[in-house]
Amino acid sequence: MTTTVPSPNAVDGCFLSYERDEPRFRPYVGAVLEVTGSCPGPGPVREQIAGRVDRMPGLACKVTRRGGRTVWELDPGFDPRRHVHEIRVEDGRPSLIRAVDALLGEPISAGAPRWGVWVIHGYSPDRYALFYRAHHAAQDGQAVLDALTALFGVGPAVPPRQAVADTPGGLGTGGNRDPLAWVRNIPARAIAQNAADTVRGLRSTLTWAPHRPLTGRTRLLSAAVPVSWPRDVAKALGATPNDVCLAALAEAVRDWVPAEWRARPGPGRELHVGLPVSLRRPEERFAVGNRVSAVRVPLSYWAKSPAGRVVAVARATRRVRTEGMRRVLRAQLECLPEWLVYRFVRQSCAANSAVDTSGLLRVPRRLAVGADPVEAVVPTLFLHGDHLFAVSFLSYQGQVQVSFTVDRALDDVGDLAALWADAVERLWREVTGSPVDPVDPVAAPVSPSGHAGPVSPSGHAGHAGARDPHASRPGENS
Missing domain, CATH: 3.30.559.10 (Chloramphenicol acetyltransferase-like domain)
Structure with a gap:
């Protein structure tokens, strides 16, 4: 290869x-x-x-x-x-x-x-x-x-797919590498939408003043829920499992933020995430370097209905999941000078830009070390600037794992991962009408971070009663 x-x-x-x-x-x-x-x-x-x-x-x-x-x-x-x-x-x-x-x-x-x-x-x-x-x-x-x-991975190697030759209309994924030709074939609507997003991105997202200096040192918090929960909610509401994960994130943050933290720049401001968009072409499957961009997406933070929030998040992400948007972002990657991209990256280090997230990634095959099976996979991100936390979602072998990389200055604030798992469960029960049931064996393994606590009676690796943001401290499960 x-x-x-x-x-x-x-x-x-x-x-x-x-x-x-x-x-x-x-x-x-x-x-x-x-x-x-x-x-x-x-x-x-x-x-x-x-x-x-x-x-x-x-x-x-x-x-x-x-x-x-x-x-x-x-x-x-x-x-x-x-x-x-x-x-x-x-x-x-x-x-x-x-x-x-x-x-x-x-x-x-x-x-x-x-x-x-x-x-x-x-x-x-x-x-x-x-x-x-x-x-x-x-x-x-x-x-x-x-x-x-x-x-x-268990099984034979997965070869990369072959590149597809460009068509005269420039819709293929290989061959033609003329950046200007690539731009010329981007739908005008997608270009206009991207420009509007850039202007909106100049407005600050919702953030908070925790009244304590950040340490720059981080810890990992994680929890797991059965993959069927976000999938069932998504199917019922015309959304994707990633939309459900993001909506639950907004609810978890609402439960997590202490009342004494002052919102900046003021009440009513929307909370956004930087939603990653993969730009990797088939022939770039094993290429070194990044093939990803991000689009700022609102989380309908102030929505009163959790199910209504899922619908609103789905509406916001739907336009991101288009080939036209991918072409716009790919053209930016290929055409913009590095100094300008660097300026955007440095701007994103401010917490008032957007919450960093991986989106819902999926490990498609079972993993093993020799004959020993890998039972759980927890993704990790990093913090930069004055971000309080970053969040990542990953699906593997019947579980969706959430992980939060959190500054150690916030060790006493509460377990965001457990709150997220609790929010997903409540969403699932509200939308599907499912009663409380015994421990779901699919979700039984405790996440590697250990901060999600014991398996709760309702089936997810989290804290019973985690709706109270101060009911469980990250260090108490260590």
């Missing part, structure tokens, strides 16, 4: 420049994999990765300077075994939590391809974890999932 090794695009370059300008910035994305079995140590993990790394050729690429330009290049000394690290811990799940939280702030050396796998074990005789981390300049969210599937 071959890979495309292009010069870093504008988004790649922005993350590299941002890290250079702000040395404390940690732009890493990844996932925690909780594995059932007795940990074999790092050796077998190294061999499995070495035997499969050619399924994801971009893992061998590093960023470097050539002739005054920043470029991606294949690392001549690449050895995937060196990218696997071992962390031994004791004292049960709390030590796993502490190890994961500590790794969120650890840099990865720029002298080699910037990804790694940390084998965390010793906290349980029959469970261990792998923490996959990659620099966002090299991998977007979809690339992280491709890497996980390549390295740990």
Whole structure:
């Protein structure tokens, strides 16, 4: 299998420049994999990765300077075994939590391809974890999932699809790389919509003053619900499961924000998320670098009806999920100068821009380390600027996991992940009319972060009574 090794695009370059300008910035994305079995140590993990790394050729690429330009290049000394690290811990799940939280702030050396796998074990005789981390300049969210599937997926390698030749109308995905031709074939309505979004994006989104300085240190909170819950709600309301996840996010934040926090810039302002849109063409499946953009989407934060909020969010996201919008965003990626894209990225570091989110990603295949099955996958994001938290959603093996990366200054405010799981459950019961039932075995595994608490009687990995934002503190489950 071959890979495309292009010069870093504008988004790649922005993350590299941002890290250079702000040395404390940690732009890493990844996932925690909780594995059932007795940990074999790092050796077998190294061999499995070495035997499969050619399924994801971009893992061998590093960023470097050539002739005054920043470029991606294949690392001549690449050895995937060196990218696997071992962390031994004791004292049960709390030590796993502490190890994961500590790794969120650890840099990865720029002298080699910037990804790694940390084998965390010793906290349980029959469970261990792998923490996959990659620099966002090299991998977007979809690339992280491709890497996980390549390295740990059960079954044969998945080859990339072939590029489709461009048609005279410019509707294909390969061949023609003339950026101006690409722009000329973008529907005028999509261009106008994108321009309107840009103007609206200048208005501040809803945020709050927590009356305490942020620390820059983060922790991971997570919880799980059965995948059938957001799917059932989405089907009933003409939405998507991602719409349901976002609507539940708005309700969880409403429950989480303490009454004494003053809203900025004032009451009535809408809360937005930066909804990612994948721009990856079929032939770019294993290319290094980012193929993603984002569109600001309102969450109908003040809606009185949770079901009505889902409908409103679905209406807002529907226009984003069009081929015309993807073409507009792809043209921006290919045509805008890096200095301008960097300006947009730096603007997004302000909390009043939008909440950072991954959208609902899906791991399409079961994962395993040797014969040991991966039971849960929790995605991880990063914080930048004065954001209070970032949120990510991921579907794997019958569960939807939510993860919040939260500044440690807010440890005593409440468990956003548990509140989100509670909001999804209430939505599901309201829309489907389902009564309280016994523990759902699909949702029984506790999430790797451990902060979601024990499995509640209603079936999700969360806190009973989590509607009270102060009923459970993130540290109390550690």
